[in-house]
Amino acid sequence: MVSIVSEERSASQSNTDIKAFISILRPQNCIIGGLTVIAGLAIAYRMNPVGVIHDYWLNFLFGYITYFFVAGGGNVVNDIFDIEIDKINRPHRALPSGRMSIRQAWAYVVLLSVLGVIFAALNGVYGAIVVVVFLIVGYAYASKVKELGLAGNFLVAFSFAFGVIYGSFIYGELVNNLVIPTPTWLFFITAFMILQARETIKGAEDVEGDALRNVRTIARVYGYKAAAGVAFVFNIIGVICYFLIWYLGFASWDLWILLVLGMAVVLGAAVAPLKNPSNKKALLIGSTLDKVGALVGLITFVIIPLYGIII
Numbered sequence: 001m002v003s004i005v006s007e008e009r010s011a012s013q014s015n016t017d018i019k020a021f022i023s024i025l026r027p028q029n030c031i032i033g034g035l036t037v038i039a040g041l042a043i044a045y046r047m048n049p050v051g052v053i054h055d056y057w058l059n060f061l062f063g064y065i066t067y068f069f070v071a072g073g074g075n076v077v078n079d080i081f082d083i084e085i086d087k088i089n090r091p092h093r094a095l096p097s098g099r100m101s102i103r104q105a106w107a108y109v110v111l112l113s114v115l116g117v118i119f120a121a122l123n124g125v126y127g128a129i130v131v132v133v134f135l136i137v138g139y140a141y142a143s144k145v146k147e148l149g150l151a152g153n154f155l156v157a158f159s160f161a162f163g164v165i166y167g168s169f170i171y172g173e174l175v176n177n178l179v180i181p182t183p184t185w186l187f188f189i190t191a192f193m194i195l196q197a198r199e200t201i202k203g204a205e206d207v208e209g210d211a212l213r214n215v216r217t218i219a220r221v222y223g224y225k226a227a228a229g230v231a232f233v234f235n236i237i238g239v240i241c242y243f244l245i246w247y248l249g250f251a252s253w254d255l256w257i258l259l260v261l262g263m264a265v266v267l268g269a270a271v272a273p274l275k276n277p278s279n280k281k282a283l284l285i286g287s288t289l290d291k292v293g294a295l296v297g298l299i300t301f302v303i304i305p306l307y308g309i310i311i
Contacts, residue, residue, distance in 0.1 A: 009026055009214075010228065016104075017094070017099040017100060018019065019099075019226060020094035020097075020099035020100040021094075021100065021108065023093070023094055024075065024076050024079055024094040024100060024105070024108075025072035025075055025076065025112075026072070026075045026097070027072070028072075029075070030067070030068045030071045030075075031068070032298065033067055033071050033160055034063075034064040034065075034067040034068050034071075034163070035064075035163075035299070035302055036067070036160065036162075036163030036164045036166075036191070036298060036301075037060075037063040037064055037066070037067045037163045037164070037166055037167035037170070038060055038063065038064060038167060038169060038302055039163075039164050039187065039298065039301040039302045039305070040164035040165060040166060040167020040168040040169075040170075040171075040184055040187070041056065041059065041060055041063060041165060041167035041168065041170055041171045042060075042167075042302065042305035042306055043164070043167075043168060043181060043183050043184050043187065043301070043304070043305045044167070044168035044170075044171035044172060044180075044181055044184065044304075045171055045305065046304075046305035047181040047183065048171075048175065048177060048181070048310070050175045053306075053309055054175070056171070058122075059123050059170055059171070059174060060293055062119045062120070062122045063123055063166070063167055063170050065119045066116050066119040066123070066127075066131060066166075067163050067166070069112045069113070069115045069116035069119065069195050070112070070113070070116035070120075070135060070138075071133060071160075072096045072112050072161070072219040073108075073109050073112035073113045073116060073135070073136040073138075074105070074135075074159060074281065076105050076107050076108050076112065077138060078093050079093060079094065079105065080095065080102060080105050080106065080109075080300055083095045083096055083102075083116065084261075098204050109252070110189055113135055114200040116131055116135070117131055117132060117135075123170045123173070123174070124170065124173040124174065126169070126173050126178075127166070127169060127170050127173055130166060130169060131166075134159075134162065135168075137193055138159060145210050151250065154304060157191075157192045157193075157195035157196040157198075157199055158192060160192075160195050160294075161187075161188050161191035161192040161195060162188070163187075164184055164187045164188050164191065164301070165180060165184060165185075165188055167184075168180050168181060168184040182248070182250070183245060183248075183250040183304075183305075184250075185267065186241050186242075186244055186245050187245070187301045189237070189238070190238045190242045190245075190297055191294060191297060191298070192238075192243050193234045193235065193237045193238035193239075193241065194234070194235060194238040194266055194269075194290055194294050195290070195294055196234045197230075197231040197232075197234035197235045197238065197269065197270070197290050198231075198269075198286075198287050198290035198291060198294070200217070200218055200219075200227050200230050200231040200234065201226060201227065201228070201231050201273055201283050201286045201287040201290065203217030203218060203219045203220070203288065204218075204219035204224050204227045204228070204273070204277065204278075204283050205280065205283045205284065208219060212276070218230050223277075224277035224278040225277045227273075228273040228274050228277035228278065228286075229274070231269075231270065231273060231286065231290075232270045232271070232273075232274060234288045235266050235267070235270035235290065236270060238266055238293075239263050239266050239267060239270075242259070242262055242263060242266070242297060243263065245259075245301075245304065250304065251300075251304045252304075252308075253306055254307070255300070255303065255304065255307060258296070258299075258300040258303070259300075261296055262293060262296045262297050264299060265292050265293040265296055266289070266293035266297075268289045269285075269286050269287075269288075269289035269290040269292050269293055270286075272285040272286040272289060273285075273286040
């Protein structure tokens with residue numbers, strides 16, 4: 001409590017650090033994650049085209065902005081509850097470094113959440129309700145569920161991957177057909193599994209800091225070897241679902257290079273930690289490759305539904 005009060009005083013005595021307000025959003029993650037909404041909307045259009053895709057450019061834009069604000073707000077909430085952990089694992093971040101106060105962070109969360117709901121409402125009432133529920137789930141994760149380890153990791157992965165379902169939901173509301181198409185679900189599972197694998201490996205990287213909040217990650221409860229094994233399984237499931245996109249005919253084989261690249265990167269992420277599960281470098285390689293694999297897959301899932309329509 002004393003540390004928080006002193007932090008509030010020091011923050012209030014200094015000028016507002018604009019860079020802190022930007023960095024705490026993890027803007028690179030929000031920018032990349034927003035593509036999941038575009039992919040979901042484009043996939044739903046490809047499976048049930050109504051009009052021309054250019055008619056929906058504002059919906060693409062509003063959906064992207066919604067994701068950016070909601071994801072950014074979730075990142076701020078996460079840092080608020082993780083401030084003590086971050087003082088050990090990531091002391092350079094805005095809150096543990098004292099460049100932003102807790103009060104400023106909560107005000108920022110409110111602003112970002114309101115903006116996210118407003119832009120969601122521009123695409124439809126049902127979509128806005130979905131976003132509100134998503135915000136509540138995100139706060140629950142940051143405040144308590146994260147301490148449950150695997151369940152917390154599931155929510156992190158779900159938060160990113162859910163964008164594709166939200167994108168398809170937006171389109172479904174616009175054309176009065178709320179059925180989420182099969183390729184959207186395959187994309188969701190692919191992204192979810194790869195990101196779940198990455199969160200599992202990150203749990204192994206952050207064992208020391210996680211002990212402060214007794215975060216029950218697989219690495220802390222069952223050991224590094226178990227964490228590497230679980231991450232391997234998640235990555236393999238992700239690779240299988242990624243392959244099914246082509247096998248079931250939802251992607252053109254003209255894009256085979258994206259299939260091979262994505263599978264190769266994720267398979268590398270699956271194998272790297274197995275060699276030496278407690279080695280920090282091996283864990284970093286695994287989590288980094290999963291992040292790259294998720295990015296390759298995301299770009300692929302934006303290209304797939306647009307191939308032959310725009311491209």
